[in-house]
Amino acid sequence: MKTHKGTVLVVDDDASVRVALSRLLMSVGYRVETFTGAADFLERAPRNARGCIVLDVKMPVTNGIELQRQLGGAGFDLPVIFLSAHVDVPLTVNAMKGGALEVIIKPFDEHQLLDAIQNAVEQDRIRYVHRIEGTQLRQRLDAMSPRERTVMSLVVTGMLNKQVAALLGISEKTVKVHRAHVMTKMQASSLPELVRIADSLGVVPDIPVPNPSKADSLNG
Numbered sequence: 001m002k003t004h005k006g007t008v009l010v011v012d013d014d015a016s017v018r019v020a021l022s023r024l025l026m027s028v029g030y031r032v033e034t035f036t037g038a039a040d041f042l043e044r045a046p047r048n049a050r051g052c053i054v055l056d057v058k059m060p061v062t063n064g065i066e067l068q069r070q071l072g073g074a075g076f077d078l079p080v081i082f083l084s085a086h087v088d089v090p091l092t093v094n095a096m097k098g099g100a101l102e103v104i105i106k107p108f109d110e111h112q113l114l115d116a117i118q119n120a121v122e123q124d125r126i127r128y129v130h131r132i133e134g135t136q137l138r139q140r141l142d143a144m145s146p147r148e149r150t151v152m153s154l155v156v157t158g159m160l161n162k163q164v165a166a167l168l169g170i171s172e173k174t175v176k177v178h179r180a181h182v183m184t185k186m187q188a189s190s191l192p193e194l195v196r197i198a199d200s201l202g203v204v205p206d207i208p209v210p211n212p213s214k215a216d217s218l219n220g
Contacts, residue, residue, distance in 0.1 A: 006051035006121040038062035052120035079120035151178040153206040156198040
């Protein structure tokens with residue numbers, strides 16, 4: 001089965017540019033979908049595509065900069081590469097502020113464009129992998145019991161089992177059992193890896209608050 005490098009969504013009101021880009025990109029292994037303008041793109045473009053968007057700046061009705069501003073709200077998070085017929089510093093600044101990776105001048109150099117697209121597709125792949133990994137890690141964390149999450153939040157700070165046991169009022173053996181469950185459920189092979197996972201999830205130490213009534217009864 002033949003695979004492709006990724007999908008490039010080309011938005012340009014010039015039919016000759018769409019044809020030229022399609023032929024070039026497909027010849028090097030990309031899947032290509034073309035659109036005649038912003039409205040056509042927003043209506044037909046696949047929200048689940050992985051790759052990048054090649055977007056013409058000067059288009060009738062809605063130009064490329066305006067379409068770029070609408071992408072997030074329309075459910076697109078792909079990297080954007082702009083094509084422009086002339087050098088325009090304010091335009092370039094606006095495009096970059098909006099998150100564009102590059103602005104390439106027409107007529108474009110094929111190698112420059114292909115390098116930019118390769119970089120954009122790779123960035124999209126990395127972001128997608130990180131997003132999936134983050135979702136999976138959050139699901140693993142949610143699958144743990146409240147006590148396991150508390151133990152995890154404490155051991156990643158460097159606390160010893162006996163210190164965690166004293167803080168939680170349980171035996172050191174019980175802490176070891178919970179800690180083993182945490183390592184298994186989070187699929188962490190070592191404490192440093194668990195620390196990295198906890199940091200990526202924003203886990204903070206869950207230190208129990210003493211019960212005032214219980215403390216009063218003990219002091220009395």
